[in-house]
Amino acid sequence: MTKYAFVTGANKGIGYEAVRQLAEKDYHVFLGARNPELGEKAIESLGLPNVSLVLVDISNAESIQEAFKQIQEVTDHLDLLINNAGIAVDFNIKPSKLKVEALRQGFDVNFFGTFQMIQSFLPLVQKAARGKIVNLTTDMASQTMFDNGEAGPLNLLGYNSSKTAVNSLTLAFSKEFGENGPEIFGVTPGFTTTDLNGNAPGGKTPAEGAEIIVDYALSETNYHGKILNKNGIIPW
Template identity: 75%
Template sequence: METTAFVTGANKGIGYELVRQLANHMDHVFLGARNEELGKKAIHSLGLSNVSFVQVDISDQNSIQSAMDTILGQTNYLDLLINNAGVALDFHISPTELKVEMLREIFNINFFGTFQMIQTFLPLVKKARRGKIVNVTTDMASQTMFDNGDVHPLNILGYNSSKTAINSLTLSFGKEFGEGGPEIFGVTPGFTTTDLNSNAPGGKSTKEGAKVIVKHALSEQNYNGKVLNEKGIIPW
């Protein structure tokens, strides 16, 4: 069987680099992006024959269903679903100044969007020989590490808590899947300089950040229900 992967939020940043790196290891990679023009530009920029564009807005269930229909036109299984799409709207906004409308928007995309992606594409992942779902998270979502000061001290309630919720979602699905699969786990690439953080200096390159995710995504080790960084499993 050919190996297939679908990466959301992949027209730029870590998602784009994930597609590029996975294309070296898998038979076909679907590059997901909300904006069709930018998605197709990314495809053209990559110039890889085993990569194709799929339009998907993870905040819209109809768009998610349409994306699945597009992929079903080429395959009925996915070896790898990487939920990379997300937003960080509250950088430089303190928790006390954060508006509830913005908090809802962040959760609608980051948490509910990821949840809908998993539920919709789970049948395709289950049909793969060893299907995996990887949720891209942040080390700042680890309550233990954030409280201990082991990670960057960005107290951005919306982004961090939405990713903490994704970690909880990962654990819940992992408990349901059990040892019989499929496998679901979260990976934080660590501080990476991208558009998401307004290209803040001092972080990993997108190539380095994506490499962390790809390493775990392609590993023979089973990490079901866990959250990992570049060194391995991290605490909740």
């Protein structure tokens, strides 16, 4: 039986590489992209028959519903939902200088967008034999690690706090789902050089970052309700 995965924000970076890696493991992967032209280019460059483009803007409820309908026309179940799409709008901006509009914009995509994706696609994930929802996070969203210097040093109030909220959302849904599933957890790939951080040097490649996410997504170990980095479970 064909396994299906949906990766948002997947026309570039970590999302793109996650699509490629899952497709190579015989998943039919829906590549989520907000921009039709960039989505088509990503599909073309992958050149894989088991990858389909699904247009989705996760900050738009109507767009999410259209994506749901499109996927539902192909399959009645979704084995894997990877909520990868996200933005960071406050690089090099101190918390005291951050405009509230930018803070709202970050939460609108990273938190409310992820929330709406989970709510909307839950019926399809629940129908899979072992459905999983993976939320992308950052080590800087771990209050414990950020405070004691174990995480990245970037004091990005907008990005970091929106991802802390995603961690809270992950925990809340895990409590609701309980042992009956689906399994939901968060993963941080750690510092990865992508467009999100202006391609800052010194990080993992997108392929290396994606590999961490895909390995957890396909793991036989149950990580329900946890947040993880490459070494395992990390503190809230």
